[in-house]
Amino acid sequence: MKKIGIVGLVLIVVAGAGLWLSGKETRVVTTEIEISASPDEVWMVLANIEGWKDWSPIIKDSKGNAALEEKLIITMSGHNGKEGKAGQTYEPVITNFEESKNITWTANMMADFIMTNGKVLELEETSTGTKLVHKETFSGMMVPLMWGMVEQNVPKMLDSMNEALKNVVEDN
Numbered sequence: 778m779k780k781i782g783i784v785g786l787v788l789i790v791v792a793g794a795g796l797w798l799s800g801k802e803t804r805v806v807t808t809e810i811e812i813s814a815s816p817d818e819v820w821m822v823l824a825n826i827e828g829w830k831d832w833s834p835i836i837k838d839s840k841g842n843a844a845l846e847e848k849l850i851i852t853m854s855g856h857n858g859k860e861g862k863a864g865q866t867y868e869p870v871i872t873n874f875e876e877s878k879n880i881t882w883t884a885n886m887m888a889d890f891i892m893t894n895g896k897v898l899e900l901e902e903t904s905t906g907t908k909l910v911h912k913e914t915f916s917g918m919m920v921p922l923m924w925g926m927v928e929q930n931v932p933k934m935l936d937s938m939n940e941a942l943k944n945v946v947e948d949n
Contacts, residue, residue: 802916802920803914803915803916804914804915804916804920804924804927805912805913805914805915806912806913806915806927806928806931806932806935807910807911807912808910808911808912808932808935808936808939809908809909809910809911809939810908810909810911810936810939810940810942810943811903811905811906811907811908811909811943812906812907812908812909812942812943812946812947813905813906813947814906814907814946814947815902815906815907816877816878816900816901816902816907817877818907818946818949819900819907819909819942819946820876820877820900822942822945822946822949823843823880823898823900823942824843824876824880825843826839826840826841826842826843826849827839827840827841829851832941832942832944832945833938833941833942834854834937834938834941835853835854835934835937835938836851836852836853836854836938837852837853837854837855837863837864838850838851838852838863838866839851839852843871843874843880844871844874845871845872845873845874846870846871846872847870847871848868848869848870849868849869849870849871849882850866850867850868851866851867851868851869852864852865852866853865853866867884867886867894868884869882869883869884869894869895869896870882870883870884872895873897877900878899878900879897879898879899879900880896880897880898881895881896881897881898882895882896883895886917886919891917891918891919892915892916892917892918892919892920892923893914893915893916893917894913894914894915895912895913895914895915896911896912896913896914897910897911897912897913897914898910898911899911899912909939909942909943911935911938911939913931913935915927
């Protein structure tokens with residue numbers, strides 16, 4: 778009986794080490810959209826973090842200012858959209874901020890070794906307006922376990938936010 782306990786403990790340690798090692802790798806989901814407006818026009822909407830809840834279908838509530846090292850409070854829409862129960866609330870910190878070009882943030886979900894999520898919003902001027910490159914980064918022990926679900930759902934969420942941003946900017 779004692780040997781079974783030791784073998785079980787060894788298996789748990791090995792599995793935990795494997796998750797920890799594979800979770801150190803950062804995985805990225807990237808989406809893009811062309812917007813028929815200048816980077817400055819897109820930036821005016823994008824940099825108004827508190828206004829995100831008014832146009833983004835995936836954000837139920839958003840608080841904070843777009844500035845380097847600012848802490849934001851973002852509440853995701855739940856499974857039934859904005860009308861249903863709120864989804865997860867998290868508090869990212871802006872780690873890179875270049876006006877009319879880039880907002881990057883990082884948020885620890887529980888603890889950084891368990892899961893860290895980042896968002897990158899990059900604006901690139903094009904001959905027809907602006908290309909938005911929208912990335913979500915994921916690292917930590919939970920990522921390998923959740924990656925299939927992330928790969929399936931996150932691109933759709935980002936695309937819906939991109940499309941809503943495009944519509945709000947181009948309609949103004």
